[in-house]
Amino acid sequence: MQYENTKEQLEAELAELRHQLEEATDTIEAIRTGMVDALVVQGTSGHQIYTLKSADRTFRVLIEKMQQGAVTLNSSGVILYCNSYFADMCAITLDEIIGRHFDEFIGGYTAEKLSIVLSAEGLRDYKTKEVLTTNSGKEMPVQLSFTNLDMEDGTALSIICTDLTQQIEAQNKAADLTAKTEMIKRKDEFISIASHELKTPMTSLKAYLQLISRYSNDSIPDQFTMLITKASGSLNKLEILVNDLLDVSKIQAGKLNFSKTKVEISFLVRTCIENAGYMFPDFKLRLDAEGDFFVLGNQERLEQVVMNMISNAVKYSPENRNALIKVSADGDMVRIAVTDYGIGMTELQLGKIFDRFYRVDEASVLAGGLGMGLYISEEIVKSHEGEMGVVSNLGKGSTFYVLLPSIS
């Protein structure tokens, strides 16, 4: 009886083993022919086989081609699968990375931590920022996004790994830019307040000097009269600087407003030449005006533009103390051109001189200034629907010109 039972038992066991063997043979055949992907991992309790059905090949191609790392881990943190992008991120070949511990690249992700991650509620939304250490020891900021996978052989984790280097660089750049913009804003505010604050005592000083100079008592020594004239000259220079600073802050704030009337340009240029005669007595200005030209503009502001062209011609012509001012028609525009025979400029410098506060290095040696004149002049000309330009030859001289729409 015992024998029969044993025989039956043995036959049953044999049938069962045959069945298992057939299944195993089928699985091996499937792995061999590429129908099933498998990975053998040496664990503490012997070899373990992980299989992944490759039914949806297009999906796998998508993962392989995507520009983010995709990794699948078993519950002990062994990399079962990853795309080549992740392998590249880790600076290691695909062959070498499979079977390695995730923890080797992103520290802290031990089996213990993974079991917490796996049991966490709402795992689908589990995102975290970490530092990936590549095989060569370089560090890379990354974002990990976890999802658990129910596979035939148990639960595994899938991780999408995004390189944050560029994003962090862009954020840093944006923060830098915001800080710089903020600094420029504060500097503009400072210029605006400082120039207003300077203007008040300067106006009083000017009035006091005028009072002193009008004092008609014969007893004022000649030396004092000379000193008063010098003080007035310095004050005028200071006034021009402060007014320029004020103009710059008005332009920045979009508040450079002025009224316009009918202005005759040849007359305006003659007035400027007359003023320049007092200011720069050793400099010769020749006028070539082809007639009378009218524009709709602000007399004072246009004089400011012409005076700036003249004073630059004077400042930047240390040897040849001559310049030519030509007023002519240019289509339906009036052209005012100031030609000097001074230091001139290179093409590179020409591209920058209308920028705020820009000065050519050599110019600073020759004359003082803050690089505001041309910036303000161009803004004034633009507000007259005109344009400003320059033609220059290094060492030979420059022609600065202004074009303004003429009216009849």
Ligand code: ADP
């Ligand atoms: P500033 O003369 O106060 O420096 P501007 O805005 O009027 O400011 O001029 C800007 C720069 O352009 C000058 O510093 C100088 O380098 C250059 N520049 C202007 N006019 C001339 C000129 N006629 N010849 C040579 N360089 C000039």
